[in-house]
Amino acid sequence: MKFKENTFNKKSIALIGFMGVGKTTIGRLVAQRLQRDFIDIDKEIERKYEMTPSEIFKIHGEHTFRKTERKMVSHFAKQELKVISLGGGAFLQDEIKHISLKENIVIFLDISWESWKERSSILIDRRPVLHGKNTTEMKELYYKRKELYAHHHLKVTTDDLSIEEVTDLVIDSLNNFLEIKE
Numbered sequence: 779m780k781f782k783e784n785t786f787n788k789k790s791i792a793l794i795g796f797m798g799v800g801k802t803t804i805g806r807l808v809a810q811r812l813q814r815d816f817i818d819i820d821k822e823i824e825r826k827y828e829m830t831p832s833e834i835f836k837i838h839g840e841h842t843f844r845k846t847e848r849k850m851v852s853h854f855a856k857q858e859l860k861v862i863s864l865g866g867g868a869f870l871q872d873e874i875k876h877i878s879l880k881e882n883i884v885i886f887l888d889i890s891w892e893s894w895k896e897r898s899s900i901l902i903d904r905r906p907v908l909h910g911k912n913t914t915e916m917k918e919l920y921y922k923r924k925e926l927y928a929h930h931h932l933k934v935t936t937d938d939l940s941i942e943e944v945t946d947l948v949i950d951s952l953n954n955f956l957e958i959k960e
């Protein structure tokens with residue numbers, strides 16, 4: 779499947795969505811398919827601090843993590859021809875939301891609560907905002923975050939799809955979107 783050429787398509791693509799929906803996994807594959815650089819904002823922050831997000835939250839606090847996240851996104855969003863995976867909480871910050879929507883094609887990777895719950899056991903360890911939360915609290919967080927992701931250009935629902943199928947759908951929806959923009 780080819781990616782259509784037009785004037786809009788130099789814009790970087792930003793993936794948003796709840797923790798564990800697949801932003802990192804899908805983002806890397808979409809970048810390979812489009813022959814673009816892949817930037818994972820969480821990984822960039824990890825590299826800067828040489829610590830995982832959980833360690834940064836514990837040692838420096840969430841405020842420091844969010845400030846760095848804001849700086850990183852502002853830096854990369856202005857660059858062309860990237861695929862950028864944002865952290866699950868990035869759109870909590872209006873500045874990130876505005877710059878991403880202005881500079882990038884923002885794709886919301888969606889997952890139902892039921893499918894996410896099935897995946898949650900493999901996620902909790904590395905996601906500090908899930909630590910100490912019971913299922914009801916995680917469900918509350920899931921629905922609260924969903925409101926943030928309502929701001930996007932494209933949405934791809936990932937339920938019951940393999941990683942490869944989601945990647946195909948992302949490329950397809952980008953092609954349709956760019957066709958409309960032509």
Ligand SMILES: Nc1ncnc2c1ncn2[C@@H]1O[C@H](COP(=O)(O)OP(=O)(O)OP(=O)(O)O)[C@@H](O)[C@H]1O
Binds near residue numbers: 798820897905941
């Ligand atoms: N469509 C899918 N089907 C099955 N498993 C998937 C799918 N997409 C992602 N996964 C798996 O879910 C886990 C979380 O994926 P990933 O780390 O890419 O999520 P993320 O959105 O980047 O999370 P975070 O916001 O915390 O960075 C990984 O183990 C990945 O292999």
Ligand SMILES: O=C(O)C1=C[C@@H](O)[C@@H](O)[C@H](O)C1
Binds near residue numbers: 832904905907
């Ligand atoms: O949803 C969140 O608040 C987060 C998601 C992860 O991607 C990381 O950015 C971090 O663990 C915070």
Ligand SMILES: [Mg+2]
Binds near residue numbers: 802803820863
């Ligand atoms: Mg990720």
